[in-house]
Structures are given as structure tokens and as C-alpha cells.
Amino acid sequence: MNSRISDKQFKRVSRRELLKMTPVLALGAFAIPTLQKPLLKAGLGFSDWASARMFRTGHLAPTFADAELTPFDKFPINGYDVADPGVDFDRWNLTVTGDVQKPGDYTLAQIRTLPTFNENTRHVCVEGWDVIGNFGGVHLSDFLKMIGADTKARFVYVECADDYYETLDMATALHPQTMLCFEMYGQPLTRKHGAPLRLTIPTKVGYKQAKYLTDLKVTNVVQRVGYWEDQGYSYFYGL
Amino acid sequence: MSTQAIAIENAKTGEVSEAVYEHPFIVRLCHWVNAVALFVMIGSGLQIFRAFPSFGAKIPQKDLFNWPESFAIGGWLGGALQWHLTFMWIYIATGLVYIGYEIFSGNYKQVLFVRRDLPGVWPMARYYFFFGPKPPVREAYNPLQKHAYTSAIGLGVLSVATGFAVWKPVQFSWLAWTMGGFHWARLWHFLIMWAILAFVFVHLVMVVLHGWNNFVSMLTGWKKDPDLSK
Numbered sequence: 487m488n489s490r491i492s493d494k495q496f497k498r499v500s501r502r503e504l505l506k507m508t509p510v511l512a513l514g515a516f517a518i519p520t521l522q523k524p525l526l527k528a529g530l531g532f533s534d535w536a537s538a539r540m541f542r543t544g545h546l547a548p549t550f551a552d553a554e555l556t557p558f559d560k561f562p563i564n565g566y567d568v569a570d571p572g573v574d575f576d577r578w579n580l581t582v583t584g585d586v587q588k589p590g591d592y593t594l595a596q597i598r599t600l601p602t603f604n605e606n607t608r609h610v611c612v613e614g615w616d617v618i619g620n621f622g623g624v625h626l627s628d629f630l631k632m633i634g635a636d637t638k639a640r641f642v643y644v645e646c647a648d649d650y651y652e653t654l655d656m657a658t659a660l661h662p663q664t665m666l667c668f669e670m671y672g673q674p675l676t677r678k679h680g681a682p683l684r685l686t687i688p689t690k691v692g693y694k695q696a697k698y699l700t701d702l703k704v705t706n707v708v709q710r711v712g713y714w715e716d717q718g719y720s721y722f723y724g725l
Numbered sequence: 726m727s728t729q730a731i732a733i734e735n736a737k738t739g740e741v742s743e744a745v746y747e748h749p750f751i752v753r754l755c756h757w758v759n760a761v762a763l764f765v766m767i768g769s770g771l772q773i774f775r776a777f778p779s780f781g782a783k784i785p786q787k788d789l790f791n792w793p794e795s796f797a798i799g800g801w802l803g804g805a806l807q808w809h810l811t812f813m814w815i816y817i818a819t820g821l822v823y824i825g826y827e828i829f830s831g832n833y834k835q836v837l838f839v840r841r842d843l844p845g846v847w848p849m850a851r852y853y854f855f856f857g858p859k860p861p862v863r864e865a866y867n868p869l870q871k872h873a874y875t876s877a878i879g880l881g882v883l884s885v886a887t888g889f890a891v892w893k894p895v896q897f898s899w900l901a902w903t904m905g906g907f908h909w910a911r912l913w914h915f916l917i918m919w920a921i922l923a924f925v926f927v928h929l930v931m932v933v934l935h936g937w938n939n940f941v942s943m944l945t946g947w948k949k950d951p952d953l954s955k
Contacts, residue, residue: 489731490741491733492733492734492735493734494736496731496744496947500947503750503946504944504945506753509758510754526804526807526808529807529810529811529812530811533814540896545895545896556782560782560783562784608907611777613776613802614776615777615779615782615783616907617782617783689895717803725892725893725895725896
């Protein structure tokens, strides 16, 4: 036995040690309704900040053999309001604005003059399912070069025929696998998969990969982030 | 034994009882912060699972089971992800502080299951399942306890590793690869949660069985009338 104390002293010691546990109660702030929202927003913001730091510009997403492809008819179609916004392909073009040298309307034929590439990559949905698909198109980075984009700007913001909208960080926009996609499984993109032009980004979760593109803006400021982000989803969500 | 022991004398009766300092401050702090974080991680994780309660294909989707929303945190997928992506940092931080403290203080000797503990496992199991005498108690934790705690810490590490493979299957593609890719990593992450829940269940049963003084020791550090001499 090291030492001997009275029961009163022991109670005092115990109480002091118990009080040292009070910092744990700080977590109770998450249970207070007015504090909960800003705290979780800060937490999500921190995760996005950390995600942007974890993103490696030269690191490629895994690609897969043709045998591993999910059959085309088993590739899910996720629309958020309409299955097909009824785009008129003959009159379609991509309207480019913002910090670019050559703003204006770009036809699909103009976009198709860029070098094309084709990849089997994994599509991961925020819900948890994943499929491996074949996508063909052009590098978004090449298109940004074509329009003379200021790649020091922070964002590439897109709007869609179904009123969907999304914001990409410039690092992801310039990633070699980030695609302006107009083909799936060797065929022209179908209406349900976002024809005539969609984003395919193997380094991002599904909802970042907007379909039915109509507008593209290179900018440092966005009025709104994305359809799902503005309801509380993560902005960066890099895989 | 590194554990500090004292004698407590009742001022009125002169009776002397004993107490040992079993849980250092950092361990207690990490324990309770981690308990809250784990609660939130599992609750929000189950809500995330509700968004796609399957480990098969999306088309056709075969649900494993429908986890009730009232036993989940976040209300919807986006809300649950906010909780999950916020508390994961707290969960990781307490884990790192705890493991760091255990290593540098030497306190790990109290918890870490080592080869020397192996012979004590069977007698202790026999005692727990009512067909053997109580083995002599020599340390703060018996061999089975050490095994449980060491496993729980291992599961904690695995929960973070599988979590990162699910969250960042591209940046940590090598990590996801060791688990069989994103799809399997998601299943591992889910299974490890159940393993942790199994530990928590047994842990809580043992806390109830071992009574008030044992419970208080995780709050104050001091355990009254320890069972060391018996």
C-alpha cells in the first residue's frame, strides 16, 4: 500500500477526477438544435477541405477489363426530376461563358474535333451502389484549352437541360480522366443517360457527373454550388 | 504492477478499504468521447445503409433488410453523411490520441493481449460460462478481457481503414484493392460495424455484471475495493 487517506479525501479526489471528464459534455452541443446545423456544416466543410488536399492530380482512377463491365441494360439511370428533358439535338449547343478567351456557343461537331478517348471506369453512387461502365468522349481539359479558359480560376460551373447544375473544382476539371462524354458502350449517348453531352468523372461520386449539359462557365464565384450540394450534400466528394 | 493503490480510512469507524488508480485521465477522456463518436458513426452509418440496403447489384436490387429509420441518425442520406463525415474526425482523433498515449506511457501493457496471456484464456472462458472455478486475478484485466480490448482496438483501426476505402476508393485505390475493391470494402466496413456492436454488447453486459465501483472507475480513474487479492 502506497499511502493512506481518509474517505473524505478520497471523495474529493474522485470528484476532481470526475470534473476532468466535463470536456466530454462539449459534444452535447451537437444535440442543441440551433448549434447542430452550423456544427455539421463545419464538419462537412472540413471533410471537403481535407478531400481537396487528398486529391492527387496525377493519380488515375482504376480502369477495368471489358469482361468486368456492367451490362448496358443494368447500368442505372438516375434522373432527379425528369427521365428525359427533351433536348432538341439539331439546335443543341454548349454555351460557354466566364473567364475564357473564346466565349460563345459550341456545337457537338466542334467538341468532337478534339482527341477522343474511351475508358472502362467505376461509377460510384452516393447511395452506395457501384457499376463499371464504358464511356467515350473528350478530355474536359482539352475543351478548356479550346475555349481559352483561365485555368487559375477556381471553378467550372455547369447547367443542364433538366435544370440540374454542378460546380467542379479546377483540379478535378483538369484531371486527365475527366470527360465530356458523348458515348457509352461504343454507342452515342442515349437520352436517358444524358444526351447529347454529359460529364463523366471517375474521381467523383455520381451526383457530380451532370447530364444534359447546356452551359459551362469558368469562374471564381458561384451563386449556387449544385443541386444536391445546396440541400446539404458534400461539395467536393472526390473518390 | 504499475497501478497506484491507496488505503482509504473511514474517519468514523476506522475501517480501511482499498482503491486502485486503474484508468489514466487520457484513457477515460478518449473512452467517453469515442463512445459518443461510435454511437453517432453507427447510427448515421445505418442511415447511409438505408439508401441502398444491399451488397449486390443495383439492377435488380435485392434488399438485405430494411433498417428502421427511428434507429438511425440523420433523417435522410445527406443528413446522415453530414454526421458521418463530421464525427469520423472525432472518432479518428480519439483513436490516435488513445493509441499514442498507450504506446508512450507504457499503459498498453495493461490492455495488450500477448502470448503470455494465452494460457489464461481457457480457464477464464470456463469461469465465464459457469463450468470452471474463478482463476486467480493478477492484473487489472484478465486474459479474456485483454483479448476483447485488443480486438476492439483492432476493429476500430479496421473500421477507419475500410471507411477510407469506401470514401476514397480512387485516392486510396491500393487500400481498396487489399479489400477486393470498392464494392467489397463497403461490405467489410458493414461487417466490421457488426463486430464492433457485438463487442459493445458484451462490454455493456460485463459492465452491468461488475457493478457500480467498476463503472465509476471509468469516470474517476479510481476503483474502490478492487478484486486484485482474491
